[in-house]
Amino acid sequence: MIFKMFYGIIILSIALSGLNADAGVKPVLSKNAAAGMKIFISQKLLKNGGAACISCHSVTSINIMGGTLGPNLSGVYKQIGENGLKFVLKSVPFPTMKPIYRTRPITKQERNDLLAFLKYSSKVNQSKGAGKINRSRGKGLGLLISGVSIFVVLMILLPIIWKNRLFTVRRSLVEKL
Numbered sequence: 417m418i419f420k421m422f423y424g425i426i427i428l429s430i431a432l433s434g435l436n437a438d439a440g441v442k443p444v445l446s447k448n449a450a451a452g453m454k455i456f457i458s459q460k461l462l463k464n465g466g467a468a469c470i471s472c473h474s475v476t477s478i479n480i481m482g483g484t485l486g487p488n489l490s491g492v493y494k495q496i497g498e499n500g501l502k503f504v505l506k507s508v509p510f511p512t513m514k515p516i517y518r519t520r521p522i523t524k525q526e527r528n529d530l531l532a533f534l535k536y537s538s539k540v541n542q543s544k545g546a547g548k549i550n551r552s553r554g555k556g557l558g559l560l561i562s563g564v565s566i567f568v569v570l571m572i573l574l575p576i577i578w579k580n581r582l583f584t585v586r587r588s589l590v591e592k593l
C-alpha cells in the first residue's frame with residue numbers, strides 16, 4: 417500500500433517536472449531556417465552569385481564564426497525586427513553590401529530562408545542570454561533530471577528491499593522448523 421502511494425507520488429512529480437521542462441524547449445531549426453543557414457555559411461550558393469554572408473558576418477549564438485567586416489548577426493532579428501530584416505535583405509541599404517548584392521540580388525526564397533535562419537539564431541541568442549524565461553528553464557530541466565534519477569534509484573532499490581523482506585520471513589520460518 418505504502419509502496420503504491422510512493423510510486424504514485426513519484427510518477428506525479430515526474431509528470432509535473434516534465435510539464436515544467438517542456439516550457440523551455442530549445443528553439444527548433446525549421447526547414448527554412450536550415451536552408452537559410454546553408455546559404456549563410458555558403459554550403460548552398462546564392463542563386464545570383466552574391467558573396468556568402470559568412471565572409472563578413474558571424475552568428476556567434478550558434479557558433480558560426482565568419483568575417484569581421486560586418487556586425488555579428490546573433491541577435492539581429494530581435495534588434496531590427498522582421499520588417500527591418502526584410503528591408504535589409506531586399507534593398508541592402510549598406511554601402512559595404514550594396515555593391516555586391518545590387519547587381520546580384522538575393523531571391524525571394526533565399527530571403528525567406530535567411531530570415532527564418534536569423535530568427536532562429538536570435539531565439540537561440542535570447543535563450544543563451546540572461547533572459548527571464550531562461551532561469552526557469554534550467555530549473556525545469558533540473559527537476560526532470562532529479563525526478564527521473566529518484567525514480568531510477570527507487571526502481572533499483574525497491575526489489576532489493578522486497579527481496580530482503582522475503583528473505584527474513586523465510587529465514588524466520590526456517591528457524592521455526
Ligand code: HEC
Nearest residue numbers: 467468469471472473485486487492496504510512513530
Ligand atoms: C562584403 C561584406 C558583407 C557581406 C558579404 C554581407 N554583409 Fe551584411 N553587412 C556588412 C556590413 C559592413 C554591415 C554593417 C553596415 C552598417 O552598419 O553600416 C552589414 C549589415 C548587415 C545587416 C544589418 C545589421 C544591423 O545590425 O543592422 C544584416 C541583417 C546583414 N548585413 C545581413 C547580411 C546577409 C544575410 C548577408 C548574406 C546574404 C550579408 N549580410 C552579406 C557586410 C557584409
